[in-house]
Amino acid sequence: MRRSKEKKHPFQLSLQEISNGFKEARDATGLFDDMAPAARPSFHELLGLGELLREKQGWSLKQIQTLRGHTRESTTKLYLDGHEWTTVEVPARQKQQH
Numbered sequence: 001m002r003r004s005k006e007k008k009h010p011f012q013l014s015l016q017e018i019s020n021g022f023k024e025a026r027d028a029t030g031l032f033d034d035m036a037p038a039a040r041p042s043f044h045e046l047l048g049l050g051e052l053l054r055e056k057q058g059w060s061l062k063q064i065q066t067l068r069g070h071t072r073e074s075t076t077k078l079y080l081d082g083h084e085w086t087t088v089e090v091p092a093r094q095k096q097q098h
Contacts, residue, residue, distance in 0.1 A: 019043045030095050051079045 022043035
């Protein structure tokens, strides 16, 4: 059995496997079929949003860093910087029948 350097347990999922699973589930909904694949929401964006929302709820940078497992504060700051929301009107999306 081949072992990955990023896995500490044989059944642990790699970041790539998690990202691919998210992409597969997202695409299975059909909600984003009209968008280019590169423009569709990603697992990475979801992580960044979660960190931003925790920061807005009063979590400290150190708490977010610990939760995410970042060894450096600068890595956590990268996720937080530039993820501020602006108001954009988006029409409601419904799954299209095939």
